[in-house]
Amino acid sequence: MVFFRGMGQLRPHNAAESEASKVKAVESNINVRFRNLEDTIACLALKCQAMWELLKEHSKLSDQQLIEMIGQVDLRDGVQDSKITRSAQICSECGRTVGARHRQCIYCGCPMEGFEVFET
Numbered sequence: 001m002v003f004f005r006g007m008g009q010l011r012p013h014n015a016a017e018s019e020a021s022k023v024k025a026v027e028s029n030i031n032v033r034f035r036n037l038e039d040t041i042a043c044l045a046l047k048c049q050a051m052w053e054l055l056k057e058h059s060k061l062s063d064q065q066l067i068e069m070i071g072q073v074d075l076r077d078g079v080q081d082s083k084i085t086r087s088a089q090i091c092s093e094c095g096r097t098v099g100a101r102h103r104q105c106i107y108c109g110c111p112m113e114g115f116e117v118f119e120t
Helices: 002-057 063-077
Strands: none
Touching: 002 063
């Protein structure tokens, strides 16, 4: 009888180990994705710095002008938060609401206005 009782107790233990293993796999995946995002941000910062230095070297622009432009671009969405945030738009052709990520109306195909060069 003791033998069978012990076997029954293994099932919850195995289930807990399986669940812990799944959680560890998810955590590992999140850590990899986080490191990839950090690498991407560092790479973009490097590229932005290089572009700015080239532009400054070949023009008469100053660091102060760049800072002022950053502020202007930041405020285009009405919020000073160091982000470019797009909101849903109304299609000028059909009048329906189109999500911010769409470059054209998903209903009638009309191009949406306001996309910047660096937006994906």
